[in-house]
Amino acid sequence: MLDLPLSSAFVTFDAQGSGCLSHGIEVMGRRWFVKRATTPEARLSLARASRLHAAVAHPAIVGPDQILDGPDGPVLVYPWHDGSVLNRATIHGSDRAALARFQQLPIGEVEAAVDTILDAHQAVVTAGFVAVDLYDGCLLYDFVARRMRLIDLDEYRPGPFVLDADRLPGSRRYMAPEEFVRGAVIDQRTTVYTLGRMVGHLLDSPAGWRGSARQRDVVDRATQKVPEDRYSSVAELTSAWRDTTQP
DSSP states (O other): OOOOOGGGOSEEEOOOTTSEEEEEEEETTEEEEEEEESSHHHHHHHHHHHHHHHHOOOTTBOOOSEEEEETTEEEEEEEOOOOEESOEEETTEEEOHHHHHHTTSOHHHHHHHHHHHHHHHHHHHHTTEEOOSOOGGGEEEETTTTEEEEOOOTTOEESSEEOOSSOOSSOTTTOOGGGGSTTOEEOHHHHHHHHHHHHHHHHOOTTOOOSOHHHHHHHHHHTOSSGGGSOSSHHHHHHHHHHHSOO
8 A cells, every 4th residue: 555645745736626635646756646535525426436447447547546445535546647637627717728739739639539538438338337527627638648538537427327416517518408407317328418519629629610520410419409319329429430530
């Protein structure tokens, strides 16, 4: 088990709206991202994250190397990865400077990153989970290595399930209509919607749409208001997307 001297952290993330407190710590020449809860709601989120990472393994999904039992619930110890979070969302607001930079990359690099996100979510749904609270703040992009990673998937849940609240947590930019309806079924088509919104956001830019007309059609179908009008699965969405990137 690692000795984690929080007092020697090289960076602290203490303005998160999630109720979590995180530190970057270096131990014997290796860096770690250590995340713990400061509220009861955050403890539930980290417990969900623990269950997700126990079930899902994918090269693009950053999972914890260790899960420690702390006085305030689980403490998740992740390997540190260099990169820029596309949306640094804090209680003070959102910083999307990295997203603006990402949107100006050559279109082939953007398409490769989108493919990684979709592929990772095939692993998520295969393990029986649905995406909840996926937004651009979950995207960590290494501009040097040109590599996309997914982080902070703390609200992902086993699904399908029936929503027993007035809404799910998340950014309205990415959420499906049914995520605001008590009693609605939250299933793979809900994840398809969120992924469609994500793809659309990444292919857009202040200068306008950067994708092809076929890619716009894929986004439009994925984000239909009625779930039955969307792609039926993440696999179907991914297949349709990949058809648009073939030479």
